[in-house]
Amino acid sequence: MKLELHWQILIGMILGAALGIGANIQLSTRTSVLTVADGLPQSIADKHDITSAIVMDSSNLIKVTWVKTDGSEETRIVDPTGKEPGAVLMLEDLKKKSPLAHELYSLAPSYAKIIGQWCKRIGSLFLRLLQMVSVPLIITSLASGVLGLGGASRFGKMFSTTLGYYMCTSFLAILTGLLITNIINPGLNSEIRLDLGVAQVEPKSITETLMEQVEAMIPANPFEAIASAKFLSVISFTIVFCIFALQVGGDVHKRFQQLAGDGFAVMMKLTTAIIKLAPYGVFLLMIYVTATQGAKVFSALGWYMLAVVVALGVHAFVTLPLVLWLLGKRNPFGFLQHMSPALLTAFSSASSNATLPITMSNIEERAGVSNRSSSFVLPLGATINMDGTALYEAVAVLFIGQLAMGDEFTFMHQVSVAVTALLASVGAAGIPHAGLVMMAIVLQAVNLPIEYQGIILAVDRVLDMMRTAVNVWSDSCGTALVDHLIDNPDAPEVANAA
Ligand code: ASP
Numbered sequence: 040m041k042l043e044l045h046w047q048i049l050i051g052m053i054l055g056a057a058l059g060i061g062a063n064i065q066l067s068t069r070t071s072v073l074t075v076a077d078g079l080p081q082s083i084a085d086k087h088d089i090t091s092a093i094v095m096d097s098s099n100l101i102k103v104t105w106v107k108t109d110g111s112e113e114t115r116i117v118d119p120t121g122k123e124p125g126a127v128l129m130l131e132d133l134k135k136k137s138p139l140a141h142e143l144y145s146l147a148p149s150y151a152k153i154i155g156q157w158c159k160r161i162g163s164l165f166l167r168l169l170q171m172v173s174v175p176l177i178i179t180s181l182a183s184g185v186l187g188l189g190g191a192s193r194f195g196k197m198f199s200t201t202l203g204y205y206m207c208t209s210f211l212a213i214l215t216g217l218l219i220t221n222i223i224n225p226g227l228n229s230e231i232r233l234d235l236g237v238a239q240v241e242p243k244s245i246t247e248t249l250m251e252q253v254e255a256m257i258p259a260n261p262f263e264a265i266a267s268a269k270f271l272s273v274i275s276f277t278i279v280f281c282i283f284a285l286q287v288g289g290d291v292h293k294r295f296q297q298l299a300g301d302g303f304a305v306m307m308k309l310t311t312a313i314i315k316l317a318p319y320g321v322f323l324l325m326i327y328v329t330a331t332q333g334a335k336v337f338s339a340l341g342w343y344m345l346a347v348v349v350a351l352g353v354h355a356f357v358t359l360p361l362v363l364w365l366l367g368k369r370n371p372f373g374f375l376q377h378m379s380p381a382l383l384t385a386f387s388s389a390s391s392n393a394t395l396p397i398t399m400s401n402i403e404e405r406a407g408v409s410n411r412s413s414s415f416v417l418p419l420g421a422t423i424n425m426d427g428t429a430l431y432e433a434v435a436v437l438f439i440g441q442l443a444m445g446d447e448f449t450f451m452h453q454v455s456v457a458v459t460a461l462l463a464s465v466g467a468a469g470i471p472h473a474g475l476v477m478m479a480i481v482l483q484a485v486n487l488p489i490e491y492q493g494i495i496l497a498v499d500r501v502l503d504m505m506r507t508a509v510n511v512w513s514d515s516c517g518t519a520l521v522d523h524l525i526d527n528p529d530a531p532e533v534a535n536a537a
Contacts, residue, residue: 051318052497059329066150069096094147103140115140155330158323165320168313173476176306180468182299184422185281204517205424212354216430219350225342226441270480274466324493343438359516367520377406378515385511389503391421391469412522420514421469427506428474429464436481439491452485459484
């Protein structure tokens with residue numbers, strides 16, 4: 040019997056974490072002599088006038104000594120017990136008091152560090168595969184969604200109402216995510232700090248931030264945008280291209296639709312194949328994280344998961360039902376019950392696309408929404424309306440930002456996160472882990488390296504299941520709303536019975 044992918048990932052995660060923590064406990068000590076011939080960079084030796092350094096690291100004391108060219112020696116000590124005179128209490132303090140001592144300490148190898156770095160290198164191949172598919176996946180997924188609208192004449196009121204709903208609810212979802220994360224502060228509450236040399240970002244003004252996003256949406260050269268994986272530019276150009284292909288109509292529309300559909304089918308297959316490697320990727324990246332950072336990494340992930348779950352809960356059980364009740368004039372409880380098979384399928388498959396046939400049949404047959412609305416709003420929604428994903432991108436990047444930059448992750452950064460999370464969710468395909476692929480766009484917007492994703496990868500599957508259910512729930516509420524707002528002569532009576 041073959042285990043389901045999410046079980047495999049869970050096992051990969053637990054095994055990786057156990058091995059990594061074991062390595063961290065057993066193999067973390069670093070006792071070595073650094074010379075220019077062996078591990079001490081010439082630039083540091085020249086800059087500080089030193090010939091060699093000795094790093095001694097026992098379980099409760101770190102001693103860094105360096106020898107100057109004139110033969111004199113200097114020593115810095117880290118002693119958590121505070122007994123050693125002149126010693127600092129924590130490694131972080133050493134960084135502030137003596138950057139040189141900290142740098143020398145980081146240069147000294149430990150087995151845990153070496154193992155961790157290799158696991159990171161190999162595990163990053165999995166991330167590279169995800170990066171590899173992201174641009175073609177976005178283009179084909181978006182194109183087949185927009186071109187599937189059926190013809191330029193069907194735009195009009197339904198299109199604007201649908202888009203209005205998508206944008207408003209996604210934005211509300213992002214705001215909820217940011218708000219809850221700012222209350223829970225998962226990154227600030229944790230002890231770990233990511234310190235991989237983040238480029239220092241000057242906080243920008245809100246006008247500057249927004250102008251940059253607008254500029255990115257108008258690529259001067261769309262091919263260059265595709266080649267250099269500028270997601271924002273790729274998404275906007277694809278949408279504009281498809282809208283105009285719809286306007287040209289006829290055979291041109293049909294051929295492009297066929298091409299986009301075929302391309303999407305291939306990309307989905309490829310992506311699904313890559314995602315099968317997730318257990319190995321998770322295993323290796325988990326070893327990397329825990330071998331280099333220790334078990335404390337889990338407390339941070341606990342807070343992070345809490346933030347995602349609470350925010351998704353608020354959006355799914357408060358915001359969307361209110362919208363449905365007030366604007367769609369429909370009983371949210373009855374509707375939830377009607378849609379439950381689709382929602383449970385979304386939860387277990389973590390794919391809005393895979394769930395689409397069930398969503399369509401539930402909404403028409405159980406909830407009584409007209410086929411005219413559902414055939415228009417649902418497929419488009421499965422591709423571009425992802426409230427759960429948008430919320431998740433915002434929480435995840437804010438969490439990573441807090442870990443990497445602490446308090447320096449400013450309000451302006453959060454504005455960038457909000458805008459790009461919306462676009463990332465529009466670009467994400469309705470397949471498992473697509474949100475993870477798209478997170479690069481949000482990380483890019485706030486200058487955080489993509490490697491930081493490694494830290495949240497381990498718990499992505501379980502959060503993916505939840506956010507996919509929210510994605511499908513939002514598509515369903517949107518369809519009922521549009522059905523109510525747009526005059527539907529063929530809407531069956533049962534539509535408002537729930
Ligand atoms: N799995 C999600 C979906 O299919 C997309 C995501 O990864 O956020 O809706």
